[in-house]
Amino acid sequence: GENVEQHPSTLSVQEGDSAVIKCTYSDSASNYFPWYKQELGKRPQLIIDIRSNVGEKKDQRIAVTLNKTAKHFSLHITETQPEDSAVYFCAARERGSTLGRLYFGRGTQLTVWP
């Protein structure tokens, strides 16, 4: 099955700075890569996703890049704000998986200091 590695496990930045979280995946057949934000005690919220036929996607302060050759993808948050503080999870979905299973990274605790 798919194996997703995520780094760093914790990340602290000053408000206004950028934050980057990186993930690698093992199965070259994976074709869908979502990112979720989870605040303490709450549900994971989908914040952005990218398909394997796209190299980059941006939504306001959030962007995701995908390098299929190297099998890694990254989340970029610019102009960070204290409310961006949360745990962020990356995930990968196998192409051809009729079950649609996602495999998650271990998560990154992002703290944005005011």
Next chain:
Amino acid sequence: GAVVSQHPSWVICKSGTSVKIECRSLDFQATTMFWYRQFPKQSLMLMATSNEGSKATYEQGVEKDKFLINHASLTLSTLTVTSAHPEDSSFYICSATRTSGQKQYFGPGTRLTVT
């Protein structure tokens, strides 16, 4: 749209009893629902994949006789933890995908405590 609810949000039960958790897609039809388990400060561990009208597919290491999953309709899946033990205490989260899509939308989770 794409709202998923879970009930109950938290439950405390005694060892040896069974607990049922419901997962509902409120404003869309969900062909597939997923059940995850999450320990404090850890990632989401997929337990099983549930398709409407068919048997659930369990991940390796998950006991299907202990975690019974039923997906009776396109809007409801249930997870029953049978003969619960303290080590089953955890945060259980479901997610659902639309019939035609692949984005997973998560429920708010159920905190289970077994005493």
